[in-house]
Amino acid sequence: MKKRAAKRLDYEKELRRQGVRITRQRSAILGILSETEDHPDALEIFRRAVAVDPSISLSTVYRTMKLLGDIGAIHRHAFEGGPSRFEHATDHHDHLIDIETGDVIEFKSDKIEQLQDEIAKSLGYDIVHHRLELYGRKRRTG
Amino acid sequence: MKKRAAKRLDYEKELRRQGVRITRQRSAILGILSETEDHPDALEIFRRAVAVDPSISLSTVYRTMKLLGDIGAIHRHAFEGGPSRFEHATDHHDHLIDIETGDVIEFKSDKIEQLQDEIAKSLGYDIVHHRLELYGRKRRTG
């Protein structure tokens, strides 16, 4: 719990270092992002932010997400059939989306990454980034 | 060349069999889809269709793509940062997108597919479908 608070402060410190002004609104958003473990969309972040600071606007949420994305503090994912969803930047991973609940599960496979590199190479390309999303349904364990 | 023409006719026959009316507009679009090897977006299909039948509208292109998608005749891909792009349905494959030109290269890796299945399974899921896109830059062969 202390961890989260500390994390948020580091976030702000780092942003300040990058010359980004920490406004009341940004602080609220950063707090939300640092506390969440899911992948909320802009509207959901907005809802949570309003609870902290009622004066915040959706535009500011979008603008802040853009800013944070540009400096690499968060990642944006455009999963199928819905608005973009965000998460604080961590090490690279891919996503499994539960098509019934919308839940997102993170996973990582060095083997797949390696195969991707080989494929790209064989086609004469260098991968700049990739997108791997599995859309699935929870297996009934009955 | 005969092949293409034949392909288009089969397309129409199959659609008729499914109870889909072949209108002048749909025929134009089907002709374009069966002849193209690239991955045009709706606007591009519209442009090409207008050349064949000037009365066609963009709405009809969208409606037709929806229809064809629903019956599985085409596939829709929403690559990053652009409108949906379409291709006639063939065997499954993934895509490498040239981030400089927008060109799309198709590839397939049974190994990756297998790994995906294993990952999903280990997470307690069955994959319904997936999306694997590599965004890359052509390697300078100098």
Added chain:
DNA sequence: AATGCAATTGCAAATCGTTTGCAACTGGTG
């Protein structure tokens, strides 16, 4: 603590890709 100004904000309007309501039109079946 008061000042100054560029950065940031909220709001409303604009944008982009796509979908939809509606009245006019048209395949293709009888």
Added chain:
DNA sequence: CACCAGTTGCAAACGATTTGCAATTGCATT
């Protein structure tokens, strides 16, 4: 060749996101 449900073009609506603008506010400087 008449019928009528399916299809069309048009314009307006749509959802997600971005943007212009005038008012506000961080924060570096006194």
